[in-house]
Amino acid sequence: MSEIAITSAYERRAKYRPVTEDSPLARYALIATAVLFLAVFLLAPLAIVFVEAFSKGIEPFLAAFDDPDALAAIRLTLLVAALAVPANLVFGLAASWSVAKFSFPGKSVLVTLIDLPFSVSPVVVGLVYVLVFGGQGLFGPWLAAHGVQIIFAVPGIVLATIFVTFPFVARELIPLMQEQGKVEEEAALTLGASGFKTFLTVTLPNIKWGLLYGVLLCNARAMGEFGAVSVISGHIRGLTNTIPLQVEILYNEYNNVAAFALAVLLAGLALVTLGLKTFLEWRHADALSGSVRRH
């Protein structure tokens, strides 16, 4: 009999809520608020892309990709990313190597300047390149005289994309390489490895996941950039339209299905990026920089 009494007393005690936990009511209310908010503001916009794209069935969806302008936009987007991402990859490696492995005055200023493009509006980026290369711009007359087209042409689109995606790789690698220090590189040097070999065999394997992470985000932004490219492209169909610009044109022509069909490509890219990003953060968290991520 007394045994039973003791057990139930323990059971009752076990049900006491730890002081660090919120009451169930508060918890459910907060979870419900968060889930509802995210559903309305994040999930619904994503879902509607697919719903609209397939609203008339699969045939019209596929037909959207039969359009030469759409195919040209896809090709151009791939080309732009293929130029902009490697450029910023090389820059990211150079910047993180010089910032993380050496000490020099003005380092924090340099790091701030590398982050600068994130705080410039994409439209302003476009404008800035118009001011440099446009007809009324700094080099405009010279470029015109030599028949070089940058604004309203592919070079301008690539430059604007590079500007907009400039910090992605560097800002992932700099804190990562700073955390790792330089002792492994020094060890490799004492063992007789050359500088370049040290980089290839010691540094690169240590940063590969962080590098992939940065490249992933850089690529997503490069393929999806709208504002900067919009200002600089001139919207020439089949020539200077990337996928996002083509989406805009189709949408403005009330060709909803085709617009959303192309948008599905970009949304798919976003989902793959998010998936890989989450996988990297989950599986290789210790190989990424511990800094707060906000991109």
Place this chain on the structure above:
Amino acid sequence: MTSPILVGKNARRLTAPSVIPGFGLTFGYTLIYLGLIVLFPLATLIWWSSGLGLSGLYAIASEPRVAAALRVTFFISFAAAVVDLFFGLIVAWVLTRYDFAGRRLLDAFVDLPFALPTAVAGISLAALYSPSGWFGAPLAGYDIKIAFTRLGILVALIFIGLPFVVRTVQPIISELEVELEEASATLGAGRLQTVLRVMLPPLAPALLTGLALAFARSIGEYGSVIFIAGNIAYVSEIAPLLIVVKLEQYDVAGATGIATIMLAISFAALLLINLVHAWSRRKFGRV
């Protein structure tokens, strides 16, 4: 070390002695690339706007249409950042402190606005809130119009800014020390008091940072807004759109003026962030 490069020579004296090679090459490349891609073009903007002078800038800013666009951009960006602050805190709290089915998935989706191209976000928000859309149709029954009004801009900017608040606050919430909560409880505080008096104050710098980041991003946002805003001059026209409009009218000076003012606002927000960091480091030892 490759010494022929100009910086390489100075670098010897600039850096602490190190056997690790490649400083001259990588540092030089970093400076040149940064200079050519970012600094020189931005300097061109400053140069153009300095040609306008302060009075010229003021004249552009006080053009009724420009003033209206700047006001709309500024105030709606701020309102959206405040909404994000409130719900972002709840989302961050829920994702960090509670465990429930689907938490990981939800957490991953918080970054959607970073990953989803803005034009896609723009057309899908417009579709959702148009009078025939999922949200637009039921709201129309209550005579609430979101698409093609200022509310539409607000919705788009809430979407864009949310991850900035969540991702800034999340790590700080997860670092909150359990001992502080327990100490507060042993001292007789109720749960709500503990949350309000012990747990939220350390989050203030991160919240303020998140707010400023969301705000700065919203000021310059273009793609996700223009599809849902309706872009009615004096009513729902945002400053970045007006830059595009001015450019199409070959009014480069006007576009430059607006861009300069927007840049100034963004940098002011960033400066605020740095001040917040410095202040909280002084006060709390770290951010």
Place this chain on the structure above:
Amino acid sequence: MRFPEAFADTKTIKRGASIRIEGVEQDFGAFPALRDVSLDIQSGELVALLGPSGSGKTTLLRVIAGLNSPDRGRVLFDGENATGLPVQDRHVGMVFQNYALFKHMTVADNIAYGLKVRPRRTRPSRSAIRTRVAELLQFVQLDGLGARYPAQLSGGQRQRVALARALAIEPRVLLLDEPFGALDARVRKDLRRWLRDIHKQTGLTTVFVTHDQDEAMELADRVVVLNEGRIEQIGTPEELYDRPASPFVISFVGEAVALPVAIADGQVRFGGRELHIDTHGLRSGPARVFFRPADIAVAAEGNGDLEGRVESLRRTPAGVRATIAIDGYDQTLEIDSPLERSASLGGRVPLSLAKARIFPADENGGYVNAGDGI
């Protein structure tokens, strides 16, 4: 435990180079890390660099390794100037403080690294590298662990991998930075003995950095004591213990008690008493007497240099440990004495100094070196 045959062959390994350091100085910004350091290390010697943190001992080791290039001075290996020699060409076996193992490589790949990165014409064949790695694994008693990753090893095992990796390049000198710093006390003891054995077998000139005086005294042939970037003393453990050259050395190496004294008329006075210490011709003025706790004992009545009051008594296996407050001094000291000479609690006891060293105060209130006491 035998060193692999390949290394015992004098044709393939230059047995321990001698190291000569001449007037080396290194500044880090305004902070001088090394100030006019000169040092000769014989071939095959085992030398410890001992000092507190910030004393410059690791900087000196890195200068020898070629990881830091000194602002002034020279480093010579076997009489040849190596100051400008790149680290890759120095053939130093460096064991880093936290080992700096390559996390993404297996143990075997870590050890083979220095061989694999050689230019093709001097690189051993794959099979030769494999054999060498197997020998080294056996040598450091890690047979069968070659396929593991560093994260899967204990601290002691990592330490041995780091050593094997350093030995793989057939180094002329072996340098170790706080080799036992990250290990727990028991493993440390084992590894100390093991390092001694390895040194004996390889005959490599070995320099290691430590802040632990026991470690330095137990392992090293000679100990270099560093403080604030300067060498305070170089000597065998016996010399450091018996003839410390400066107040810093006597305080840092072993325990020491310091008494402020005054020298007047060739006599050393503490409070009102005269201490029976030779002044070694030091000028009159303030000075300080240092002695080891073991060098003070309870004296026969009326024979003491000092007098004190017994504050507490504690029984030890051999006798009694007394805590004594010395008259005219604000610190207590502990004395072990045999049972029969024990004093009573609260009683007064005369104390005599068996051995002490005296250093005069210089103009700045610091202390300069002087000769032996007594």
